[in-house]
Amino acid sequence: MSNTTRFDAIVVGAGPSGNAAAYTMARAGLNVLQIERGEYAGSKNVQGAILYADALEQMIPDFREEAPLERHIVEQRIWMMDDKGHTGMHHRSDDYNEERPNRYTIIRAQFDKWFNRQVRDAGATVLYETTVTDLLRDAQGRVIGVQTDREGDGYYADVVVLAEGVNALVGQRSGLRPELRAEDVALAVKEMHFLPQETIESRFNITGGEGVVIEAMGTITEGMVGTAFLYTNRESISIGIGCLVSDLSRVGKCSPYQLLDRFKAHPSIRSLLEGSEMKEYAAHLIPEGGYRAIPELAGDGWIAVGDAGHFVNAVHREGSNLAMTTGRLAAETIIDLHRQGQRCTRQALGAYRKRLENSFVMKDMKKYKDVPRMLEKQGSTIMDLYPRLMNGAAQTWFRVDGRDKKAKENAIVKAAWHARGLGLLGDAVKLARAWR
Amino acid sequence: MSDTIENRLFQNRYIVDTGQPHIRVTPHETPSEALQSMVHVCPAGCYSKNEHGQVEIVADGCMECGTCRVVCQDTGEIEWSYPRGGFGVLFKFG
Ligand SMILES: Cc1cc2nc3c(=O)[nH]c(=O)nc-3n(C[C@H](O)[C@H](O)[C@H](O)COP(=O)(O)OP(=O)(O)OC[C@H]3O[C@@H](n4cnc5c(N)ncnc54)[C@H](O)[C@@H]3O)c2cc1C
Ligand code: SF4
Numbered sequence: 001m002s003n004t005t006r007f008d009a010i011v012v013g014a015g016p017s018g019n020a021a022a023y024t025m026a027r028a029g030l031n032v033l034q035i036e037r038g039e040y041a042g043s044k045n046v047q048g049a050i051l052y053a054d055a056l057e058q059m060i061p062d063f064r065e066e067a068p069l070e071r072h073i074v075e076q077r078i079w080m081m082d083d084k085g086h087t088g089m090h091h092r093s094d095d096y097n098e099e100r101p102n103r104y105t106i107i108r109a110q111f112d113k114w115f116n117r118q119v120r121d122a123g124a125t126v127l128y129e130t131t132v133t134d135l136l137r138d139a140q141g142r143v144i145g146v147q148t149d150r151e152g153d154g155y156y157a158d159v160v161v162l163a164e165g166v167n168a169l170v171g172q173r174s175g176l177r178p179e180l181r182a183e184d185v186a187l188a189v190k191e192m193h194f195l196p197q198e199t200i201e202s203r204f205n206i207t208g209g210e211g212v213v214i215e216a217m218g219t220i221t222e223g224m225v226g227t228a229f230l231y232t233n234r235e236s237i238s239i240g241i242g243c244l245v246s247d248l249s250r251v252g253k254c255s256p257y258q259l260l261d262r263f264k265a266h267p268s269i270r271s272l273l274e275g276s277e278m279k280e281y282a283a284h285l286i287p288e289g290g291y292r293a294i295p296e297l298a299g300d301g302w303i304a305v306g307d308a309g310h311f312v313n314a315v316h317r318e319g320s321n322l323a324m325t326t327g328r329l330a331a332e333t334i335i336d337l338h339r340q341g342q343r344c345t346r347q348a349l350g351a352y353r354k355r356l357e358n359s360f361v362m363k364d365m366k367k368y369k370d371v372p373r374m375l376e377k378q379g380s381t382i383m384d385l386y387p388r389l390m391n392g393a394a395q396t397w398f399r400v401d402g403r404d405k406k407a408k409e410n411a412i413v414k415a416a417w418h419a420r421g422l423g424l425l426g427d428a429v430k431l432a433r434a435w436r
Numbered sequence: 437m438s439d440t441i442e443n444r445l446f447q448n449r450y451i452v453d454t455g456q457p458h459i460r461v462t463p464h465e466t467p468s469e470a471l472q473s474m475v476h477v478c479p480a481g482c483y484s485k486n487e488h489g490q491v492e493i494v495a496d497g498c499m500e501c502g503t504c505r506v507v508c509q510d511t512g513e514i515e516w517s518y519p520r521g522g523f524g525v526l527f528k529f530g
Contacts, residue, residue, distance in 0.1 A: 037518055037521045037522075038522075038526070039451075039522055039526055042527070042530055043525075043526045043527055043530075044500065044524075044525065044526075044527065044530075045527065045530045046527065046530045047530065049530075107529045107530065108527075108529070108530035109527050109528055109529050109530040110529075112530075128521070128522070129521040129522030130521040130522075131518050131519075131520060131521045148521070149520050149521055150521070166502070167502040167505070169517070169518065179506070179509050180502075180506050181506075182506050182507055185503075185506060187477070187479065187501060187503045189479045191444070192529045236529075238529075245477075245503055245506055245507060248473075248476075248477045248503075249470060249473040249474075249477050249507045250473075252469070252472065252473035252476055252477070253476050254476060254477075255441075255476045255477070255478075255479070255481070256477070256479045257439075257441060257444065257479060257481075258438075261438040261439065264438075265438060278439070278444070278447060279447055279528075279529070280447050280448060280527065280528055280529045280530075281444035281445065281447055281448060282448075282499060282527055282529075282530060283479035283480065283499040283501040283503075284499075284501050285501055285502050285503065285506070
């Protein structure tokens with residue numbers, strides 16, 4: 001490939017958003033160059049990881065036949081933790097043992113590699129071990145290509161799709177978007193723990209390809225805004241915890257891996273991991289600023305997708321599906337313009353925004369637009385006080401100790417009143433508003 | 437279950453670009469609070485304080501998360517870029 005080849009589109013990054021964009025465009029016959037800084041697609045990427053089938057199915061309907069999937073989810077546990085235990089909700093149904101399951105656990109490095117192979121098979125050219133360092137522009141400032149850390153003059157295209165993930169250095173350093181605020185990103189650390197398949201299945205009461213996910217919050221984050229997770233893979237368990245970077249740096253004394261250690265040692269978790277062998281430790285940022293943190297999404301000759309567009313629904317732990325969907329919608333916008341022989345100007349690419357608004361992506365982002373601000377202000381109450389109160393209330397309720405039930409009810413109400421007073425009402429209103 | 441950071445990073449694969457660290461701390465007398473917080477916040481424990489109270493980095497175990505870049509963006513004490521293509525951390529699972 002000579003550097004003077006002109007492409008219809010250049011995609012920066014081979015995560016789910018970049019792969020979705022490159023795949024969709026290559027399938028439509030566009031001449032696509034994808035550039036990835038890792039040795040292979042996925043080698044730099046970290047996720048829990050839950051894959052939501054629908055977003056992928058829209059592009060590759062028969063993905064289940066070949067994609068490296070771990071387990072399909074049949075049970076969801078949501079835990080509010082205090083120091084000694086948890087109170088929560090479990091939901092399980094045999095309905096999830098269906099022909100086309102809805103959610104799977106995956107291992108990102110393997111999944112991304114597979115997805116990226118589909119991109120190549122669809123006809124795109126993929127360059128690995130190459131970091132995009134800058135955007136190339138014409139005299140009018142329009143983006144016309146990218147510069148990389150390889151020797152040469154760079155690569156040229158009608159449009160550059162920025163699928164570079166949360167750090168988004170290319171966009172930032174080219175002045176297309178502001179730097180991330182520490183309040184808008186969470187730092188997550190994660191470990192992979194290996195156990196025999198039978199051990200996992202008996203510990204989690206599952207068989208065959210069934211899987212369980214645990215999402216947890218509470219005193220495990222020491223009052224900081226954050227959550228933890230435990231997901232079952234076929235022969236391993238992914239376990240991790242994440243907190244807002246602003247909280248971590250403000251506290252300044254808490255190492256993320258110490259939080260993870262404490263989570264792993266928690267009485268509710270410890271026995272689930274017993275005897276496991278840890279084989280990898282990873283860290284990654286998650287964009288959690290929500291709708292208000294979405295940067296400019298397109299301009300003359302460029303368009304941003306996935307984490308680079310801040311598309312994560314932190315309330316529902318969804319990111320990879322938004323990445324794939326935004327990647328696909330950006331690609332469809334570009335394909336339309338290409339077929340009409342139109343240039344990818346800022347105005348023409350405005351159609352991407354419209355597609356987003358019409359999809360679940362922007363509707364969900366808007367629905368929770370006030371949650372990040374609420375957490376910024378109420379974080380420690382929600383992350384620390386309420387989990388304690390709930391666990392205290394549960395104990396008061398379930399212990400049989402000679403106290404009558406009315407007295408127990410009073411004790412529970414009194415404990416909450418004592419801890420929060422009228423704030424209780426205010427919290428309820430704020431939560432309801434942010435959720436609306 | 438608790439583990440040292442060294443044992444953790446030992447599990448990971450890296451291709452270190454010898455002599456080309458991708459993160460540098462600019463020389464300083466007294467580090468800002470933001471930079472000091474990185475001694476704890478960096479998930480790979482790359483930052484440490486020397487006997488003069490200055491913050492130093494050895495980026496070999498860096499997982500390229502970008503946290504230090506975000507935390508220290510306003511103080512200008514850190515120069516941060518990705519390692520050259522093909523170098524740095526290499527996740528087997530991710
Ligand atoms: C711990 C954790 C748990 C998560 N759990 C879930 C979950 O269970 N379910 C879910 O749906 N989402 C989850 N997410 C979110 C999800 O991982 C992201 O939303 C998703 O990966 C975003 O995809 P992306 O393609 O936009 O970015 P990324 O996956 O980050 O991909 C960006 C790609 O661009 C490459 N790149 C970056 N800069 C350059 C450059 N300059 N030159 C060349 N290449 C470059 C990178 O190497 C990378 O391959 C989780 C995230 C984390 C961190
Ligand atoms: S990028 Fe992340 S892992 Fe690397 S030095 Fe900064 S905080 Fe530590």
